[in-house]
Amino acid sequence: MTQPRFAATRDANEPDIVEVLHVAGAGVRRLYDTRESGTPDLLVGHTGRIVCLHCGRGFTHPVNSLLECKMPRGNLSAEQVWFAQCWPGAAPVTVRGAHDALVAIGRASAIVGKDCKG
Numbered sequence: 001m002t003q004p005r006f007a008a009t010r011d012a013n014e015p016d017i018v019e020v021l022h023v024a025g026a027g028v029r030r031l032y033d034t035r036e037s038g039t040p041d042l043l044v045g046h047t048g049r050i051v052c053l054h055c056g057r058g059f060t061h062p063v064n065s066l067l068e069c070k071m072p073r074g075n076l077s078a079e080q081v082w083f084a085q086c087w088p089g090a091a092p093v094t095v096r097g098a099h100d101a102l103v104a105i106g107r108a109s110a111i112v113g114k115d116c117k118g
């Protein structure tokens with residue numbers, strides 16, 4: 001059964017988060033069109049790194065992450081908690097600013113000379 005659809009409201013910090021992710025080289029898709037109740041705000045494609053324990057070498061590979069944008073004092077809705085608990089893939093990461101978004105994709109040091117704390 002599909003969850004009911006609600007009007008999507010966007011957090012005020014989302015544009016800054018999207019901008020810094022683009023600058024860091026990530027692809028970002030806002031999930032407006034598939035906005036079922038609880039669906040995270042952003043699908044982010046980036047290059048991740050995994051280490052082969054058997055051979056000791058690192059490899060880069062494409063990674064997709066789901067990010068939920070929240071203002072610093074914002075809370076997840078009941079629907080967002082439900083989505084995170086029921087989604088069969090990796091749980092969405094809640095980000096409260098540009099720095100959180102870069103940390104979520106492993107690129108916190110990607111932006112040099114730009115204040116990413118917000």
